Amino acid sequence: MNRHSFGLDHKKILLLLVGCLVLMMILGACTNEKKTSQSEFKKQYFEGISDNWYIKMVSEMDSNRSYIISYIGEGIKPLNFKYEIYESSYNPTFGEGEFKNQEEFEIYVNCGGPCDALPNSVPIQIKWEGKEEKVAIRNKK
Structure with missing residues (x-):
């Protein structure tokens, strides 16, 4: 075996090792990229209180x-009320609530896919019996 053929094999082995190292770095970068781009959903809990209302929001799915709206004011709780929830400035959720025989009124918001992230504070407006009150619910981490 001459030195020239041995040197060529040595170069091929070195080139193969460098190629494998580069390939492993590329695959490692792709794996890390996937982990950082996929965010795992975290349960959210917001709550707020005013003179007459206690409101909490729970999100256990994305x-x-x-x-959940509760009346905490003095006297008899109103039978009916209206609400406006400002999760975002361009698309508020609004409707009417009724207490009937329960202490709380629950509103389900289905986003039709993953919900947009909420700001740290969500303003909610409640109107009842000619009165009006604003409640800001805040993220309770």
Whole structure:
């Protein structure tokens, strides 16, 4: 065996090792990229209180939220009320609530896919019996 053929094999082995190292770095980068781009959903809990209302929001799935409204004011709780929830400035959720025989009124918001992230504070407006009150619910991590 001459030195020239041995040197060529040595170069091929070195080139093969460098190629494998580069390939492993590329695959490692792709794996890390996947982990950082996929965010895992975390349960959310917001709550707020005003003179007459206690409101909390719980989100245990990324596609829906549940708002629970309770009257905590003096006297008899109103039978009916209206609400406006400002999760975002361009698309508020609004409707009417009724207490009937329960202490709380629950609102289900289905986002039709993953919900948009909420700001740290969500303003909610409640109107009842000619009165109006704003409650800001805040993220309770």
